[in-house]
Amino acid sequence: MSGEPLRLMAVHAHPDDESSKGAATTARYAAEGVEVLVVTCTGGERGDVLNPTFAVPEGHEFTTLEAKRAVRRLEMAAAAAALGVQHHWLGFVDSGLPEGDPLPPLPDGCFALLDLEEASAPLVELVRTFRPHVMTTYDPSGGYPHPDHIRCHEVAFEAYHAAGDAQRYVVEGGAEPWEPLKLYYNHGFSIDRLRAAHEAMLGAGLESPFGDWISSRDAREIPEREVTTRIEVADYFAQRDAALVAHASQIDPAxxxxxxxxxxxADVWSTEDFELAESRIDTSTPEDDLFAGVRKES
Structure with a gap:
């Protein structure tokens, strides 16, 4: 591995997830010369418009799945450029987030309903091709119970373990097996982080939007997962914010x-936080670098 550039692969479910979960971290590593590849499992084509000021780009529409997919691709390209990262689509179809009682079935052919090996195969090949030293994705809960986020975890976990096994996912003419060294889970949501921001805003004489939510039963029942690794990223908030705004159909700038x-x-929570799920090399926690233990190997 001597002389090789460090490589980081961040695996996400939909376009915009990469900008709301670990975005400043990927921007920082890319700026520092790490090869960073963001992988998006689905096209996000079942996402609703969540920005009340959204205007459909000229020459496009937002009515069919195909049209929505095209707009989300434009947004994703702009977000990747803002972060300074490479990007790859796995090409699966968004499962949507069915709601109701009884819960309606997921749509045929969507990402969450695919056989695990079918859904994992293209990511395994991509891991073998890109050869990341570190992978990031969601914890087993998906971060929140969206079926695509849960499947994203399963697929990334499978690829982390299978990509180095020459007997699995055999593809004629495919890349050589590759074992990533570390697997992390994003901590995209933290009630402790929201509480710290809430208290700081009140202390500064500002109105906080988080008070009612923090005191709600839903918030109290959300478990805090272990944080092993904190990456200082305050200098990259601007890149993260530009990537968020790039997803104009999803992100309300207000x-x-x-x-x-x-x-x-920056004052109360200047880091993005991760959980070291697995490591094939020696490292000790807490860490301040996703490549802790990797750098001395390279």
Whole structure:
């Protein structure tokens, strides 16, 4: 591995997830010369418009799955450029988020209904081709119970373990097996982080949008997962924010993601946080680098 550039692969379910979960971290590593590849499992074509000011790009529409997919691809390209990262689509179809009681079935052919090996095969090949030293994805809960987020975890976990096994996912003419060294789970949501921002805003004489939510039963029942690794990223909030805004159909620039003034955010929570799920090399926690233990190997 001597002389090789470090490589990081971040695996996400939909376009925009990469901008709301670990985005400043990928921007930082890319700026520092790490090869960073963001992988998006689905086209996000079942996502609703969540930005009340969204205007469909000229020459496009937002009515069919194909049309929505095309718009989400434009947004994703702009977000990747803002972060300075490479990007790859796995090409699966968004499962949507059915709601109701009884819960309606997922749509035929969607990502979450595919056989695990079918869904994992293209990511296994991509791991063998890109050869990441570190992978990031969601914890087994998906971060929240969206079927695509849960399947994204399963697929990334499978690829982490299978890509180095020459007897599995055999493809004629495919890349040589490759074992990533570390697997991390994103901590995209943290009630402790929201509480810290809430208290800091009140302390600064500002109105906080988080009070009712923090005190709600739903918030109290969300478990905090272990944080093993904190990456200092305050210098990359601007790149993260530009990537968020690039997803114009999904992200309201006056909404939740921008509720905390950036100087307050930098003061009370300047890191993005991760959980070291597995490691094939020696490392000790807590860490301040996803490549802790990897750098001395390279």
């Amino acid at each position: 909404g939740f993601f921008f509720a905390v003034p950036r100087d307050i955010e």
